[in-house]
Amino acid sequence: MGNILDTIFEHKKDDVATAKRERPLSELKGRLSLVPKAQDVLSALSQKGDGSNIIAEIKRRTPFKGDLVQDFDAMKIAKEYADNGASAISILTDSNFFGGSIDYLVQAKEEVGVPLLRKDFIYTEYQVYESRAFGADFYLLIATSLDKNQLKDLMALGHELGFTALVETHDEKDLEKALYADAKLLGINNRDLTTGKTDLAVSRRLLGQLKGLGGLCLVCESGIYERAHIEEFESLGMHAFLIGESLMKADCISEKLQELRGHDKTSVSG
Numbered sequence: 001m002g003n004i005l006d007t008i009f010e011h012k013k014d015d016v017a018t019a020k021r022e023r024p025l026s027e028l029k030g031r032l033s034l035v036p037k038a039q040d041v042l043s044a045l046s047q048k049g050d051g052s053n054i055i056a057e058i059k060r061r062t063p064f065k066g067d068l069v070q071d072f073d074a075m076k077i078a079k080e081y082a083d084n085g086a087s088a089i090s091i092l093t094d095s096n097f098f099g100g101s102i103d104y105l106v107q108a109k110e111e112v113g114v115p116l117l118r119k120d121f122i123y124t125e126y127q128v129y130e131s132r133a134f135g136a137d138f139y140l141l142i143a144t145s146l147d148k149n150q151l152k153d154l155m156a157l158g159h160e161l162g163f164t165a166l167v168e169t170h171d172e173k174d175l176e177k178a179l180y181a182d183a184k185l186l187g188i189n190n191r192d193l194t195t196g197k198t199d200l201a202v203s204r205r206l207l208g209q210l211k212g213l214g215g216l217c218l219v220c221e222s223g224i225y226e227r228a229h230i231e232e233f234e235s236l237g238m239h240a241f242l243i244g245e246s247l248m249k250a251d252c253i254s255e256k257l258q259e260l261r262g263h264d265k266t267s268v269s270g
């Protein structure tokens, strides 16, 4: 029996097989011309606007913690994120382990104007086509779970389809693969996806390895709960922050998002 990440990818094989039966690749290719052009996420996430760049995540549940929120309403959350300055929205589309749905991408595209990340466990070309055909502006590739050539090929396909991969790393081996594949949007995930444990020391350490490398847009992922974390990592060179749990569990999502962006009541009036 492997770890949870292996289990998720095992289930993903069935998901992909079902999706292919329901929507063959030819159908997805036909949809590509009907979806709006992908937004330029590299610019959106690199530029310092009137607050920190937050990729706010819609995450109903996790395999380790179960439901994060009661009365879950994905589109209500999407609108609250967009109305309160999220630079992008991450949509967990896996249903088995995270309670998500790929249909949230289509719905969110109609409701909000910010770029949408398709956050799933992508390992096939079919899923890259599917992400774009459902309106994603960028998509996740997890370096830990792909070899360097798979990573490069799945990134190249995204490039061909006109959208960007967020390449997620968790250790030095992943960084090597991401740099080999010439990732421009590079995530450092503080969460060990095999155990669920988060440790911000991962970002501190891997940022050190990237010193002197230009042209990268860096995203700090997972375990961000406070404004102080964001200030620390911005000073170390991070451009954007992918945040799920602390927003989903907040008493008031809009206030929490404004606080994380550096736009809470104190900083606005003071």
Ligand SMILES: O=C(O)c1ccccc1NCC(=O)[C@H](O)[C@H](O)COP(=O)(O)O
Residues within 6 Å of the ligand: 004, 005, 057, 059, 062, 063, 064, 065, 189, 191, 193, 194, 196, 198, 221, 222, 223, 224, 242, 243, 244, 245, 246
């Ligand atoms: O969130 C989990 O527990 C998890 C478990 C197994 C695979 C992936 C998992 N999460 C994906 C992510 O890393 C996060 O959803 C994302 O970076 C936001 O993290 P957080 O702010 O800590 O919710």
